[in-house]
Amino acid sequence: MALDLPDFPWDSLAAHAATARAHEGGIVDLSVGSPVDPTPEVVREALVAATDAHAYPQVAGTPALRAAIAEWYERRRGVPGLTDAEVLPTIGSKELIAGLALWLGLGRGDTIVHPRAAYPTYALGAALVGADVLASDDPAEWPASTRLVWLNSPGNPDGAVLDVEQLRAAVERARELGAVIAGDECYAELGWEGEWADRPTPSILDPRVVGDGREGVLSVYSLSKQSNLAGYRAGFVAGDAAVVQQLLSVRKHAGLMPPAPVQEAMRTALGDEAHVATQKELYRSRRDRLAPALRAAGFRIDRSEAGLYLWATRDEPAEASVAWLAERGVLVAPGTFYGVDGGRHVRVALTTTDERIDAAVERLPA
Numbered sequence: 425m426a427l428d429l430p431d432f433p434w435d436s437l438a439a440h441a442a443t444a445r446a447h448e449g450g451i452v453d454l455s456v457g458s459p460v461d462p463t464p465e466v467v468r469e470a471l472v473a474a475t476d477a478h479a480y481p482q483v484a485g486t487p488a489l490r491a492a493i494a495e496w497y498e499r500r501r502g503v504p505g506l507t508d509a510e511v512l513p514t515i516g517s518k519e520l521i522a523g524l525a526l527w528l529g530l531g532r533g534d535t536i537v538h539p540r541a542a543y544p545t546y547a548l549g550a551a552l553v554g555a556d557v558l559a560s561d562d563p564a565e566w567p568a569s570t571r572l573v574w575l576n577s578p579g580n581p582d583g584a585v586l587d588v589e590q591l592r593a594a595v596e597r598a599r600e601l602g603a604v605i606a607g608d609e610c611y612a613e614l615g616w617e618g619e620w621a622d623r624p625t626p627s628i629l630d631p632r633v634v635g636d637g638r639e640g641v642l643s644v645y646s647l648s649k650q651s652n653l654a655g656y657r658a659g660f661v662a663g664d665a666a667v668v669q670q671l672l673s674v675r676k677h678a679g680l681m682p683p684a685p686v687q688e689a690m691r692t693a694l695g696d697e698a699h700v701a702t703q704k705e706l707y708r709s710r711r712d713r714l715a716p717a718l719r720a721a722g723f724r725i726d727r728s729e730a731g732l733y734l735w736a737t738r739d740e741p742a743e744a745s746v747a748w749l750a751e752r753g754v755l756v757a758p759g760t761f762y763g764v765d766g767g768r769h770v771r772v773a774l775t776t777t778d779e780r781i782d783a784a785v786e787r788l789p790a
Contacts, residue, residue, distance in 0.1 A: 433544060433761040440750040447753025452784040454773045455755045457580070457732050459652040461706060464699035467651060470692035477684035483676050485513040485660075486684075489691045493660050496694040501612065501627040503643075509665040510638065512672055513682045513690065517610055517646035517659035518545055520671075521574075525549045527674045528604060528667075530571050537566050538574040540765045541582045541735075543608070546574045559763050563597035570603045578611040578625055578730035581762045581771035585615070585625045585730050591633040599640055604667060610646040610659075613700055616711060617729040625730055629663055638663050649732060650700045651693040658682065658690045707732065710774045710781045717785040718772065726769070734772040735759070745770045752787040 437455060444451040484490070487508070494506035514520045522545050525536055534555045538546035542559060550557040560566060566573065575594055577586035586594070591607070598605035607628030615625055626633070629643045642663035648654035661668065675681070682690070693699070715725055715734055723736040723745075738745055742758035749756050749770070756773075759766020774781075 433757075437746075437755065437757070440746055441755050443747075443750040444753045444755040447751075447787075449753055449783055449787070452754045452776060452780045452787075454776060454784065455757045455771075457649070457773050457775050459648065459654050459775055460777055461652050461703065463652045463655075464693070464696070466696055466699065467653065467689050467693045471656075471685045471689040474685040474688035479684075481681045481684040481687060483679075483681040484508075484672055485511070485682070486687055486691070489513060489687045492691040492694040493662065497627070497629065497643075497662060500624055500697075501629065501643075502631075503627055503629040503662075504631070506629075506662055507665065510668055511662045512660060512668050512675075513687060514644075514659040514661055515680060515682055516648065516654075516657035517608070517644050519680070520644055520659065520661055521545045521608065522549050522552065524604075524606065524671075525553045525555060525572055527671055528572060530555050533569060534571040535567055535569040536572045536574070537570055537603075539576050539579060539763075541579060541584075541759070541762050542574070543576060543580045544761060546576075559765075563594050566597055566601060566603075568601060570598070570601045573598045573603050573605040574608060575605065575628060576608040577628075578609075578614065578620075579727070580608075580611070580731060581733050581757070581759065581766065581769075582726065582735040583611075583616075583728035583731040583733055585620055588626050588630060588632045591626060591628050591630070595628065595633055595641055602640075604640050604642065604664075606642040606644055606661075606663075608644045610644070610649055611731040612645075613650045614704060614707060614732060615730040616708065620730050638665075640664055640667070642667060647690060647693050650703060652703065653689070653693060656686050656689060658686055658693070660690075706778075707774050710776075710778065713781055713785050714772065714774065717788040721788040732774050734774070735769055736772055737769045739768060742767055742770055749788075754784050754787060 493511040497503040532554045536550040612624045646659040757771040759769035
């Protein structure tokens with residue numbers, strides 16, 4: 425029996441993409457969050473040095489990688505004392521997000537909660553198991569049938585950050601319901617405003633959030649954004665040892681193992697803060713040019729205090745804004761890709777070259 429899956433949203437942008445490509449100066453594609461800058465040399469060197477990978481890689485990750493993940497959480501996220509049983513590398517983060525409900529044994533009659541403005545893969549995970557899905561940012565709304573809660577901070581598409589108090593309230597409610605709660609945190613190093621401008625955003629595993637134990641709580645992370653490793657498929661999950669070990673068992677049976685050279689590249693990337701800081705400054709420069717140009721074109725930027733996107737609106741239907749920008753050779757994603765609350769917003773990515781950012785800045789006020 426065929427699965428009843430939604431259409432892939434970006435396929436619907438084909439006509440707008442054609443319009444943008446026809447612009448005299450070519451397309452400025454700000455519709456996706458795929459990195460364009462080089463993978464750091466120190467990471468590539470580590471990958472090359474590990475290419476004698478004749479044996480099957482370890483599904484659980486090498487001891488060195490697991491230690492690097494735990495050390496990174498303590499150093500950068502304020503999460504001390506993670507053990508080997510509480511960390512697990514993944515093949516990027518999207519496959520984990522899509523598959524978590526299945527691997528936790530969820531199905532019909534269960535409810536999966538995700539943010540009101542949300543990355544579509546959370547709902548896909550529910551569709552794969554036939555579970556109900558609820559878009560809600562208010563823990564008081566979560567029903568008794570809730571078995572999995574997704575938080576996303578900093579948020580995609582809107583760049584919103586949940587503070588410690590908000591995270592704690594969500595974790596407390598999930599525990600009341602007996603649900604697993606997972607924080608998708610892959611933009612944590614990319615804060616721009618307020619207290620997040622010079623330090624990572626809070627983790628769901630922060631002791632101020634979870635208290636003395638990590639029961640029922642997971643943090644999901646990817647190195648795609650901070651280290652330009654999207655092509656490596658380098659991610660990991662950390663948290664409740666019982667849940668992580670359940671995932672490990674499934675992944676052993678399914679053969680879901682990051683390649684050995686990638687595991688070594690991840691270990692190196694996690695230990696090197698210099699390239700992360702350099703990349704953040706590149707994105708900061710692009711953001712500092714693009715945001716004023718959008719405002720000059722009549723857009724208001726909402727939230728967007730962290731992450732790789734500007735959540736922009738001209739108080740008109742999202743499709744109208746997408747079309748207006750496409751006529752100027754700039755392709756963006758309509759907020760409707762991310763839920764009903766995005767009907768009057770567009771998501772504008774910072775992931776293009778400096779030359780293309782400058783091209784967009786020149787065109788936008790027209």
